[in-house]
Amino acid sequence: MPNSQIRIYTQKEQGEEWLRRYRGGLPVFGCVLGFTETGLIPGISAAGRTPEDRKYTACADAEFLYYGPEHKPQHPLPPLAAGASPVLISRAVFESLKIPVHLFNAGLPYPPAVPLIDLGGASAKCLSGGAAMEITTVHHLFKQGLLWGERLAANMQESYVIFGECVVGGTTTALAILTALGIDAAGKVNSSHPICNHGQKWALVQAGLEKAGGRGQ
Template identity: 65%
Template sequence: MRIYTQQTQAREWLQQYRGRLPVFACILGFTATGLIPGISAAGATPEDRQYTAIADAEFLVNGPLPQPKYPLPPLVVGASPVLISRAVVEACDLPIYLFNAGLPQPPAVPAIDLGGIPANCLTSGNALPLDIVQQLFAQGWQWGKTLATRVAGGYLIISECVVGGTTTALSLLTGLGIAAAGKVNSSHPNCNHAQKWEIVRVGFQRAGWEMGKES
């Protein structure tokens, strides 16, 4: 395994966990931001992207099936990252915990419902009601503690599948006052930084917030 950064910390981590198996958690969500044309490559069309997280969850658990309920969406370029995740999960026989943080419809495989709802587009300036945000945060904190007790000396892998998630992350980082413009990647081979930043800017404007602080 090659280490690219934080050499000392990485070596210590590898020494501690080498040979130990993790628990794999995947949080599934949806935001209408993912339906904006061109915002994401995780589905060829906005219609396809409505089902990306649900299809990924089914493939992650079941692997390739002749007739899945939700087939993986067609992509303009590349292949779905869930192909790699499924290969690792299957080869290492990892336990999987799926969490539904707010999907338009439940996945075809068992998932823990966190009581979330699909998020509005970031450009609305009101992606989620504050009480839902607080509930999801509390649920995440509690489930983090719970899963930490189930790793049996191993470690926890936390993953996510949210189309439009990196644009959401850019918005969150900006709201926290972190200068993240041009630094958050996307599913496109060449990142659409300008489009992502414009979406964040419009959302902040409609919410009545300045970049990084409430107005």
């Protein structure tokens, strides 16, 4: 698309059609907050300097995203080993463009001090054990995702819905799910580290899939 500030890297025709349809529309943003004990493994994530810090990363992100920097938080943003929290960028964009924000609790051990939509989920155990979440909870959260996606999109014919997430250990979880589905994702799923810890993530995934009786190489 000539003179566009948005670059399309794949599925060019589909991307250009999407831009033509929704350019200028104001989206709605939904952020799903969750927790997995995978995120407490030393070195697995940079979203909090210590495992104790990472217990509250989603709470801190939710408060900052909703209230901004001038609010005195119950859970301040955790110290990081490098860089800055991505929520700083997200908050700046949403505040500047006046984008409505909806926060969803998919299973936090400690609820953040912000208005939330509770999905009735539960925190996940470490995926290396091969049974991170009860299958009934998985089915319930999947149905909740479909339900709320439809609700938010119901009156958005001229615009669109953006969904994001805050789950420390989420990329390792994504790697495990993709691998279990038979998708060759090893070395292709990034992390919050400046240099991705692919080896550590892959070892955890392999351990979990072996115990679960799933696929693995």
